[in-house]
Amino acid sequence: MVLPTPVVMLKKQVTKRLNRFVSKTTKMRSEDSSHQRSSLFSLPCSKTTLGLTRIQERVLASLSGPAAGKLNIQGTPKTSEHEMTESDYDNSWWAVVKEAFRGSQRDFTQGPLGLAIFLLAVPMVMEMVMESVFAVVDVFFVAELGADAIAIVGITETMMFLVYSVAMGVAIGATATVSRRIGEKDRDGAARFAIHAIYLGCVASIAMAIIGIICAPQLLRLLGAEPQVVRDGALYTQLMLGGNIVVVMLFLLNAIFRGAGDAAIAMRVLWIANLLNCVLDPLFIFGVGFFPELGVTGAAVATLIGRSIGVAYASYQLFFADKQFELRKEHWQVRFEIFRRLLSLSWVATLQFTIGTASWIGLMRVVAGFGSEAVAGYTIAIRVVMFALLPAVGLANAASTLVGQNLGAQQTDRAEKSVWKAAQYNAVFQTAIGIVFVILALPIAKIFTDQPNVLAYAADGLRIISYGFFFYGVGMVLENAFNGAGDTWTPTYLNLLVFWVFEIPLAYVLAYQFGLEAHGVYWAITLAFSMLAVVSAIVFRRGKWKLVEV
Incomplete structure (x- = not known):
């Protein structure tokens, strides 16, 4: 339906004046915000500008009916009734925490990476x-x-x-x-x-x-x-x-x-x-x-x-x-093609997990040569360390999701940045835990045993292994990032190299040849996981994981 000429003229005048007012308000808001520090999860979109843009749409809709609703005012995308953009979310700290526990429906290929990592990692x-x-x-x-x-x-x-x-x-x-x-x-x-x-x-x-x-x-x-x-x-x-x-x-x-x-x-x-x-x-x-x-x-x-x-x-x-x-x-x-693609990823990932987990059996065999007290102390130390590393697994899983989604969105740079940022957060967090364990190794070990020899093995193990917590945090994120990209072969090769070619032989040599006994195994664990993080970072920087199709 063609609009009468007076209404068309009025519509043009209203649009022109509203656009001028929005531009002036946006400029004033940007000048004010330059003097204020935004929150960690703040977005560049101004709520005032968003509200004014919606006023534009309502005014024009009232002037020209349904036709105006199809217009794209100042480049504002038309979204469906049920879709929400980043600017529609409340990004205050408490709101973000509640959203993390309730569940987020955001598009993680957009918006601040720190926010995306937090919402997934918590x-x-x-x-x-x-x-x-x-x-x-x-x-x-x-x-x-x-x-x-x-x-x-x-x-x-x-x-x-x-x-x-x-x-x-x-x-x-x-x-x-x-x-x-x-x-x-x-x-x-x-x-x-x-x-x-x-x-x-x-x-x-x-x-x-x-x-x-x-x-x-x-x-x-x-x-x-x-x-x-x-x-x-x-x-x-x-x-x-x-x-x-x-x-x-x-x-x-x-x-x-x-x-x-x-x-x-x-x-x-x-x-x-x-x-x-x-x-x-x-x-x-x-x-x-x-x-x-x-x-x-x-x-x-x-x-x-x-x-x-x-x-x-x-x-x-x-x-x-x-x-x-x-x-x-x-x-x-x-669809057998989907089965084929899933199997090509899953059987390698199963092998990867088996290689890493089975290496602990090899280390236990080395420790077992020094008696039941050494085995008991080693077991206590490893159980405590594994429990402390669980938060690192959560952050690593967040990186895996972000890599997969951003590669799917053809945003390879954002995928890589999300991994390094998650690795940074994980390294800081795990380093803090490591410092606590180094200082409080003996009191923590006393929670599980009061036998002097077992206590000594457990406390020493907890202290030595904690020296490498910085590298553990980085390495876990990088390994999950490869998996999230569908590159399951790379971490499988790295696990085989680091754990079976390097760690277990080193543990045996340090324990028996250098006379460090169970302490040699502890040092082998620390050096191996540190090596895994460094080698993973080098391979990750090459970027071949970005080319994997899944």
């Missing part, structure tokens, strides 16, 4: 803390049942290493592919890769479950369990291995959420699973109230129930409530 750090609670809670309650019960849990946990390796491998493939599709704004592609990752995880977990249920007693004997342990622990092992699908799905669904930028959902999933496990463990183990007294088997029942509820919640969020992509019928159709 829930991911909390997720890692909850992940560590699973192992601690079961052992805490089972310890009341005696040494045989602890042995059952410990030996079965060794078998679960294979489950964790497969779950981590598929999870890395899921994060890399989903984050890349999200960055490309290909929601359908992200949904398809998510579904196929779930297919892959189900097939792998079913195969491991069949082996675990049938061969549990034989596996216990293979790992050196005594006859009584095999008799009492076979059912526990069958339940844990037979129900491994909830472990795999927990890893996998959370990896999909992280890749999509929904880190808060992954955090809530583990909060739910852990809370239930903490409540149900004593009920099923000791038979409180009307609950049956199942002993060590009760720990498996409680863990499986807790994880199953967590998986149910995660599945609901993914299939019915997720805002990043909508799952439709066509996304469930099997």
Whole structure:
């Protein structure tokens, strides 16, 4: 419909005067802001200017009806009814903290990197803390049942290493592919890769479950369990291995959420699973109230129930409530090309995780030559260090998501900057923890033991390993950045080189040839992880990871 001439003239006059007023106001605001320090997460967009721009749109809409709503005033992009731009968010500190825990729907390929890292890292750090609670809670309650019960849990946990390796491998493939599709704004592609990752995880977990249920007693004997342990622990092992699908799905669904930028959902999933496990463990183990007294088997029942509820919640969020992509019928159709791409990432990531984790077995063999007290002290030191490094894993996962999404958005420079910034934050944080451990190594070790020789080994180990915390923080971010880019081969080669070619031989030489005993192993760990960080930084700067297609 053609507008009458007087209305057109009035519209032009209003637009001209409003534009002049907005320009003058924006100039005044920019001059004022030059004298003020903005917050860490502040955006360059002025709220006043944004409000005036909306006034323009409303005035013009009232003058010319629906036609004016299609206009692009002063280059302001027309967004859909449900989309929000960076300027629509409240970036005050408290608002950002609440957003991190509630879940953010921002586009992480835009806006300040510090804000993006914070919003992703906070829930991911909390997720890692909850992940560590699973192992601690079961052992805490089972310890009341005696040494045989602890042995059952410990030996079965060794078998679960294979489950964790497969779950981590598929999870890395899921994060890399989903984050890349999200960055490309290909929601359908992200949904398809998510579904196929779930297919892959189900097939792998079913195969491991069949082996675990049938061969549990034989596996216990293979790992050196005594006859009584095999008799009492076979059912526990069958339940844990037979129900491994909830472990795999927990890893996998959370990896999909992280890749999509929904880190808060992954955090809530583990909060739910852990809370239930903490409540149900004593009920099923000791038979409180009307609950049956199942002993060590009760720990498996409680863990499986807790994880199953967590998986149910995660599945609901993914299939019915997720805002990043909508799952439709066509996304469930099997595409072998997607399977091929996922497998090419996941099997290498599984190998990478296996190489790194198995190296600790080699170090334990070296320490074992100096007696049980050395082994006990080494175990205490390593457990404390691993727990302290969990926040670093959260920050590293944030870097992985940012790399994948920004590569998908063809923003390679932003992807690289996000990694270095996350590495900087991680290095500072881990250095602070390392300083605390160096100063308080003995008091911390006393929490776990009062035996003089064990205490000495534990305190010395904690102190020596803490010298390298700066490098640990940097190295973990860089390794996850490679994985987030889909370059799973590079960290696999680096793990093989550093841990098996350098670390284990060095530990043996320092321990036996130089007479440092267990202290030689501690120094080998510190030097190896420092070397890994330096070599990773050199390789990362070459930038070949930017060219990987997933």
